[in-house]
Amino acid sequence: MPMEDMVCLPEVDVIMAATTGAAGLQPTLNALRQGKAVALSNKEPIVMAGPLLKDYERKYGGAILPVDSEPSAIWQCIQGETNEIRRLIITASGGPFRTMPLEEMAAVTPEQALNHPTWQMGPKITIDSATLMNKAFEVIESHWLFDVPWENIEVVVHPQSTIHSMVEFTDGSVKAQLGPPSMRLPIQYALFYPERRRNPDDSLIPRALDFRPMEPERYPCFDLALATTRQGKTYPTALSAADEVAVNAFLNGKIAFTDIYRVVESVVNTHQPTPAETLEALVAADTWATAEAERVVGKLG
Numbered sequence: 001m002p003m004e005d006m007v008c009l010p011e012v013d014v015i016m017a018a019t020t021g022a023a024g025l026q027p028t029l030n031a032l033r034q035g036k037a038v039a040l041s042n043k044e045p046i047v048m049a050g051p052l053l054k055d056y057e058r059k060y061g062g063a064i065l066p067v068d069s070e071p072s073a074i075w076q077c078i079q080g081e082t083n084e085i086r087r088l089i090i091t092a093s094g095g096p097f098r099t100m101p102l103e104e105m106a107a108v109t110p111e112q113a114l115n116h117p118t119w120q121m122g123p124k125i126t127i128d129s130a131t132l133m134n135k136a137f138e139v140i141e142s143h144w145l146f147d148v149p150w151e152n153i154e155v156v157v158h159p160q161s162t163i164h165s166m167v168e169f170t171d172g173s174v175k176a177q178l179g180p181p182s183m184r185l186p187i188q189y190a191l192f193y194p195e196r197r198r199n200p201d202d203s204l205i206p207r208a209l210d211f212r213p214m215e216p217e218r219y220p221c222f223d224l225a226l227a228t229t230r231q232g233k234t235y236p237t238a239l240s241a242a243d244e245v246a247v248n249a250f251l252n253g254k255i256a257f258t259d260i261y262r263v264v265e266s267v268v269n270t271h272q273p274t275p276a277e278t279l280e281a282l283v284a285a286d287t288w289a290t291a292e293a294e295r296v297v298g299k300l301g
Contacts, residue, residue, distance in 0.1 A: 007031040014191060016067070017042045020124045021244045022237075022286045025049060029279060032062035039190040041067035041183075043137040044244075047229070048237040049282055050144030064145065065190040070138045071145055072186035073164035073177035078146070079194075081169070088148050089166040089174075090138055091158035092214065093118050093181075095130040098159065102218060106258045110251050118161035118181045127247045131260055132214070136225030140236070150230060155222075157212045162204070180204055220261045224268070233273035234285035241286045242267035245293035254301045266296045 007015045007027045015031045016039045017024045024042035029049075031038050033056055040046060046053055046064075057064055066072045070090045078085070096115050097105060113130045114123060121129070128134035139153050142165075161181040168174045179185050188197060216223055221243075229236045246263035249255045255263065267289050274281050 003027040004030050007036065008034050012036065014039060014065075016187070016191070017045065018067075020044070020122065022048060022241065022283075025282065026279060028053065029056055032056035032064070033060050035061040037063040037065055039065045039067045039187070041187070043068060043134070043141055044240045046144055047137050047140050048240050048286070049276060050140065050236070052276065052279075052282070054144055065193060066141070066145055067183075067186050067190045068138060068141060069179075069181075069183060069186045070165045071142050072189060073179075074142055074146060074167055076177045076189065077165070077167040077175040081167075081175075083169040083171065085146070085148055085167060086152065086170045086172075087168040088142055088146065088153045089168065090135065090142065090153065090155050091161070091163050091165060091211075092132060092135045092155055093129070093159055093161045094157040094214075095132065097130060097218070098157065105218075106256050108257045110253070113250070113257060117159070121183075123251055124244070124247055127250060127260070128243070130257075131221040132219035133221040133225055133243055133260075133264075135219075136222045136229075139226060140229050150226070155214055157214050159210055160207050162207060162209060178204055221264065224261065224265055228268045231273070232276070234276045234281060235268060235271060235273050237276065237282050237285040238268050238271040238273075238289035239264065241289035242293040245290055245297060249297045249301070254297055256300075259297075259300050262300065263293055263296045267293050 004026050007030050014037045017028050018041040021044050025045040028038055028045045066075050074088055096117055114126050116126050125134055135155055142153055163176045163178050166174050166176040225239055228239045242264040246260040250257055250260055276282055
């Protein structure tokens with residue numbers, strides 16, 4: 001049975017959306033249209049169609065429950081709070097190339113990029129973590145989920161991956177959610193929300209907590225993603241599709257690591273946007289951007 005139909009079955013009450021890429025968009029929309037809760041681990045649907053997902057959530061009575069560890073941390077920090085949020089602070093490990101000389105970045109291999117220092121994840125998200133495209137996606141996700149202005153969301157490098165996010169309130173107090181670098185706790189929290197279930201396997205090992213500013217020149221995909229998304233319309237869809245093609249091309253040895261940025265930049269710069277108000281418009285933009293990204297990969301290769 002296709003995912004698009006499976007999520008609509010009457011006996012299903014919570015859907016865990018954990019695919020990669022655009023494949024999770026229609027099932028997520030279908031589930032929300034049925035008034036179901038969607039535990040959202042797949043970032044791309046909300047990156048591509050944040051306003052549409054939130055509109056479905058409001059219109060049909062469903063619920064988007066963040067599973068991604070950083071938005072989950074924010075969600076946990078604001079439980080029971082009635083105070084206004086001043087700032088969201090999202091942490092990033094910095095990936096495997098946090099200290100690598102910039103002139104060596106073009107020569108890194110897929111094996112090196114997949115060797116994340118603190119997390120064990122799938123290949124797509126691991127490469128996105130190395131470019132920090134993944135962190136830009138989390139900023140986009142948090143903007144839509146928590147209705148916080150872009151300028152009030154910041155990213156800091158936190159190599160230990162112990163604090164997953166922080167929330168600063170208007171009185172100046174800051175709440176942080178800490179935990180081991182594992183997806184088990186965020187998944188469990190979403191599936192059993194609002195209850196917390198006993199989980200003896202995940203215990204936090206205390207360690208130093210270091211923070212440092214992000215280096216924009218080391219992670220050009222980050223600024224590109226946010227600038228593209230803030231233009232609205234179908235730009236975020238083109239961004240997501242181009243990144244998916246570029247990452248796959250790098251993993252398959254067709255382009256260099258630094259070419260991921262070049263592919264995505266080329267696609268979003270040539271995209272002709274349309275209003276992102278329907279699934280059909282989003283699918284059309286995704287199809288165009290995928291083909292265009294493949295054409296750019298072919299030229300670079």
